[in-house]
Amino acid sequence: MKSGAWVLVSLCIGSAFSNAATAQSDSHAACDRHCLVGIANDYAAALVGHTPNKLAVAPGVKFTENLVPLKFGEQGVWKTVTGRRDFNIYAADVDTGNVVWIGIVKENDKAVMMAARLKVVGHRITELETLVGRSALTGAEKVEAPRPDFAEGVPQAERLDRQRLIAIADSNWDAMEQGNGRLAPYAQDCERHDNGEQTSKGSSPAEGAPDSDGSLDDRSCFGQMNSGRFNNGNKVYPRRIWAVDREHGLAVGLFTPNVPGNVREIKLRGGKMLAADASELLPFTIQQVEMFKIVRGKISKVEVVLGPRVPYGMRSPFDMKTLWEPRP
Amino acid sequence: MHPRNFSLSVLVSSILGMAMSCCYAQSPTSAAKSDAAGHGACNYACLTGFTNRYMDALVHKDPSRIPLAPDVRFTENDVQMPIGEEGIWGTISTVSPNAMAVADTRTGNAAWFGTVEEHGEPAYYAMRLRIKGGMITEVETVVERKPGLPAPFGDPTKLVHDPAFSQVEQPQERRERERLRDIANGYFSTISRNDGEILTEFDPDCQRTENGISTTSGTFGSAALAQGCEAQFKLGYFHINKRVRQRHYPLIDTERGVVVATGFFDHDNAKDTYMTTDGKVQKTLLKFPNSLSLMEAFKIRNGKIYRVEAIFTYVPYYMHSPWPNPEDADE
Numbered sequence: 001m002k003s004g005a006w007v008l009v010s011l012c013i014g015s016a017f018s019n020a021a022t023a024q025s026d027s028h029a030a031c032d033r034h035c036l037v038g039i040a041n042d043y044a045a046a047l048v049g050h051t052p053n054k055l056a057v058a059p060g061v062k063f064t065e066n067l068v069p070l071k072f073g074e075q076g077v078w079k080t081v082t083g084r085r086d087f088n089i090y091a092a093d094v095d096t097g098n099v100v101w102i103g104i105v106k107e108n109d110k111a112v113m114m115a116a117r118l119k120v121v122g123h124r125i126t127e128l129e130t131l132v133g134r135s136a137l138t139g140a141e142k143v144e145a146p147r148p149d150f151a152e153g154v155p156q157a158e159r160l161d162r163q164r165l166i167a168i169a170d171s172n173w174d175a176m177e178q179g180n181g182r183l184a185p186y187a188q189d190c191e192r193h194d195n196g197e198q199t200s201k202g203s204s205p206a207e208g209a210p211d212s213d214g215s216l217d218d219r220s221c222f223g224q225m226n227s228g229r230f231n232n233g234n235k236v237y238p239r240r241i242w243a244v245d246r247e248h249g250l251a252v253g254l255f256t257p258n259v260p261g262n263v264r265e266i267k268l269r270g271g272k273m274l275a276a277d278a279s280e281l282l283p284f285t286i287q288q289v290e291m292f293k294i295v296r297g298k299i300s301k302v303e304v305v306l307g308p309r310v311p312y313g314m315r316s317p318f319d320m321k322t323l324w325e326p327r328p
Numbered sequence: 329m330h331p332r333n334f335s336l337s338v339l340v341s342s343i344l345g346m347a348m349s350c351c352y353a354q355s356p357t358s359a360a361k362s363d364a365a366g367h368g369a370c371n372y373a374c375l376t377g378f379t380n381r382y383m384d385a386l387v388h389k390d391p392s393r394i395p396l397a398p399d400v401r402f403t404e405n406d407v408q409m410p411i412g413e414e415g416i417w418g419t420i421s422t423v424s425p426n427a428m429a430v431a432d433t434r435t436g437n438a439a440w441f442g443t444v445e446e447h448g449e450p451a452y453y454a455m456r457l458r459i460k461g462g463m464i465t466e467v468e469t470v471v472e473r474k475p476g477l478p479a480p481f482g483d484p485t486k487l488v489h490d491p492a493f494s495q496v497e498q499p500q501e502r503r504e505r506e507r508l509r510d511i512a513n514g515y516f517s518t519i520s521r522n523d524g525e526i527l528t529e530f531d532p533d534c535q536r537t538e539n540g541i542s543t544t545s546g547t548f549g550s551a552a553l554a555q556g557c558e559a560q561f562k563l564g565y566f567h568i569n570k571r572v573r574q575r576h577y578p579l580i581d582t583e584r585g586v587v588v589a590t591g592f593f594d595h596d597n598a599k600d601t602y603m604t605t606d607g608k609v610q611k612t613l614l615k616f617p618n619s620l621s622l623m624e625a626f627k628i629r630n631g632k633i634y635r636v637e638a639i640f641t642y643v644p645y646y647m648h649s650p651w652p653n654p655e656d657a658d659e
Contacts, residue, residue, distance in 0.1 A: 065617075066644040076617050076645055079598040108600040108615035134616050136476065262418035264447060281447040282473050283404075283415050309476070310644055311405035312415050 031120050033247065036092040036099035039120055043128070044103055047077070048084040058124040065130045066307055067287055067316045077114065077132050080107040087113075087143065087196075089150045089303060091250040091291060093243035095162065097121055100243045100252050102291060102305060104140050104196070107132075111140040113195045115289035115305040117242040117254075129242070129318055131254065131289045133305045139197030147193075149293045149301045154249040158296060162244050168299060169251035169292045172225070173236040176257075179269060181211070181226030187298035190221035194304040200224065214269025221299065228268040232280045233260040238319045242289070252291035258313060259284055283312035370459050372581075375431035378459050379440035382467070386416070387423045387444075397463035401651075404469050405641055406621050408650045416453075416471055419446035428489035428637065430586045430625060432579040434505075436460055439579055439588045441625060441637055443484040443540070449474065450484045452539045454623035454639035456578055456588065468578075468590065468651060470623045472539050472641040478613045479620075479642065480549060482540025490535075490635045492627045497585050501630040505580045512587040512626045515633060516572035519593070522564045524605040529632045530558040536636035553604070557633065564605045568612050570596045573619075574649050585628040593620040594646060617645035 031039070039056075046054050052073025063069065065076035083106035091100040097120045104113050112133055119127035133140070160168075171184035186204040193199065204222035205211040212218035214227050234257050241253040261283040265273045286309055293301035370378070378394075385393035391412030402411035409415055427442030436459045444453045451473045458466035474481055503511070514528030534557035536544045543549045544556050554560045571594050579588035600612045620640040627635035 068644045068646045068648070070646055075596065079596050080616055108597065110615050112616070132616070260414060260418050261446065278447075278449060281449065282419055282451075308644075311407045311647075313404075313407040313409045314644070314647075315407075 031097060031123060032094055033092040033245075035123075036094065036097070036118075036120060037090050039123075039125065040090055040092075040099045040101040040116070040118055041088075043116060043118055043125070044084065044088070044101060044105075046073075048081055048105060050078070050081070052078065056124045058121065058126040061126055061128065062318070063128045063130075064317060066132055066134075067310060067314055069317050072128060077105065077107060077130065082106045082109050085111060085140075087146055089146045089291065091150075091243045091245040091248065091252045093245060096243070098243040100289075100291070102146075102289070102303060104143075107134075111138075113138065113140045113305050115252075115291075127318070129254070129316070131287055131305050131307050133195045134308050135195055135306045137197060137199075137306060138195040139193070140195055143193075143196030147191075147301055147303070149295075150248065150250065150291065150303065153247055154295075158249075159246045160249065160294065160297065162246065164297070165244050165246065165249070165251040165292075165294055166241050168294050168297065169241065169253060169290070170239060172290070172292065172299065172302075173239055173255060175225040176230045177234060177236060179226065179228030179231045179267075181222040181224075184222075184225065185298045186220070186222040187295060187300040190299050190302070192221055192302040192304065194306045199304075200302075216268070216274075221302065226269060229266065229274070231263070231266045231268070232276055233263040234258065235260075238315065240316075240319060249294045250291060251294065252289065254287065254289055254316065254318075256315070257286045257288070259286075260312070284309045285312050285314050286310070287314075287316075370433070370436060370462070372431050372433055375433065375436065375438035375457075375459060376429035378457055378464065379427075379429045379431075379438045379455065382455070382457060382464065383423045383427070383440060383442075386420055389417060389420065391417070395463045397460065397465040400463075400465055400467065402467040402469075403650055405471055406643060406647055406649050411467060416444070416446065416451075416469070421445045421447050424484060424487075426484075426487055426489070428493055428625070430493055430579065430581060430584070430588060432581050432588075435578060435580075437579040437588070439623070439625065441489065441623075441639060443487060444471075446473070452481070452484075452639045456590070456623065458578070466651075468623075470590075470621055470639050470641055472639055475642060477618070477642050479640075480539040480541040480543060482537070484540060487540045488537075489637065490627065492629070492635055493586055493625060493637070494584065496583050497629060502582055502585060503628065503631050505582055507631070508580050508582065508585065508587050508626075508628055509577045511628050511631065511633060512577060512589055512624075513575060515626065515636070516575055516589070516591065518561050519566045519569045520571045522561060522566035522569060524562050524564045526558065526561055530556075530561075531629060531632040531634040532556075532558075534558065534633050534635070536638065538638045539640065557636070562605065564603075565610070567602045567604070567610075568595050568597065570594045573646075576649070576651060585634075587626040587628065588623065589626070590621075590623050590649065590651070592643070592647065592649070593622060593640070595619065596645070619643050619645050619647055621647065621649075 063072040085104035087104040089102040114132045117129040175184040201219040204220040287307040289305040291303040404415035422445035424443040431438040440455045454470045456468040518527045573592045575591040622640035624638040
């Protein structure tokens, strides 16, 4: 793996770090957006090509797939991948050295959307955290192309600061937990896709305009949260930001809703009660990577990589700081 | 997650008066004889009684009904969580009286295999308790809810536990602890990259149930290709198991020839086809890496595996058990 280090360096020619590689070899600050995205692309190519040795990887690199630590380059999707679709979304966080890639690969020829967070320090990958969206809900086979919004830059004067972007992403989960769409700033054109399939419909209300008052028929980004349909005891924790890309107005993270399964009747907005679905009446946790495109302070687009259900309460080792013992 | 998810995933009486007063702290004499492992005077009936008391507390959602050690550890499907609050403690509605309890008086472990209901929906449930000084110190559970992925899930009303698990063997048909462990371990070693070579010994009448279904007779799953434990292993039907990992053997009862094991089946699915020893090509059911977390009870008679009762559930590929294993010689 280490032998590819200089290949990566050469890919970053022209980037900010190229002239300072020696002096700042331990600093992620030297790797600008172009460099980080290049490393993400290299990773995707190495994954599909089964060539992890082409990547510059730090000793002791931490790699997880769907919350489980695995051997880098040897286990999980590294073994099953057979191809890739031309579908790529990136978020590069030059402040922390993290880059996130959302793409579509094929596992034994079946298309599946996945997300990867790569932490880059001194031009080497020190962490690789992946979520493979092996969920029944998927449009990975048929989705045509990424929505262009995620690649559109934000004018310098309109860029929000880091904490503001994080707070807006976080508010989406407050809205879900509390059944109150007003807790998050959804743009009228907000549109959500899960594993490439559109899962919101219609417009969210304009600021100050009346809303659908909790109607279950309102399937907009706002309406889904505002109905109270998720008042099934769901707690979204941990909420861990993977990357903030100020240049593009992006905040992306790993979020894990935990449904305890003990709420038989869901209290909707307005007080009406709804019987919980049988699928909600058992404890489970969902892992999902969500990328929020934020335009002028409002959530405009949401791209979700939705993983399968995992045992209730399961955590990523990146959140637990345990279970890093070597693997056979 | 959004409302559609709930509709997309089709997932998926109160109990018996099982609160039998258990035989803990019976006679000082027996206490003195069995205290070496630090679990006090708890004999076989006491230990299996603890499983019944636990299930009674569970169905009443009342952990105060059982003596829990202050530092008790509880896991559900390999996730550690506070006992009595979350997981199945929040969803249980019924415990079936049709259960099997086994115990190991030397280590103070007891296990319970059966079915429960969560808000009326059935689930297969396997549990191991460890009793020390009259307190429950460890609770390890595997809960198999109606699977969204292909896996056995039998009709709970037709579940049969073989009475052989509770039968004491004649002295000449018993085996030492280490030997029983090795026989069970050989079963898992045979499954790992199953190529037809048998690394354990089977009784000719060996039968196995998995989540309540016979998979060695009838037509379900592996039984459709071969009948009986050994015939399936000779066929190499289980070749997709890359390994059986983190094998633990916390419960071994030499009198009854019972071993209870926990661990994981790892299916890396690097290939989605494989060949059985009869030259036929088989296709894997799933195309992506996955693991099954298991708890299995073996009945070993005269050095041969006679019955296997297994409960397992899908977990993310290579998920680790939080239970430390002092003897991890299993990979």
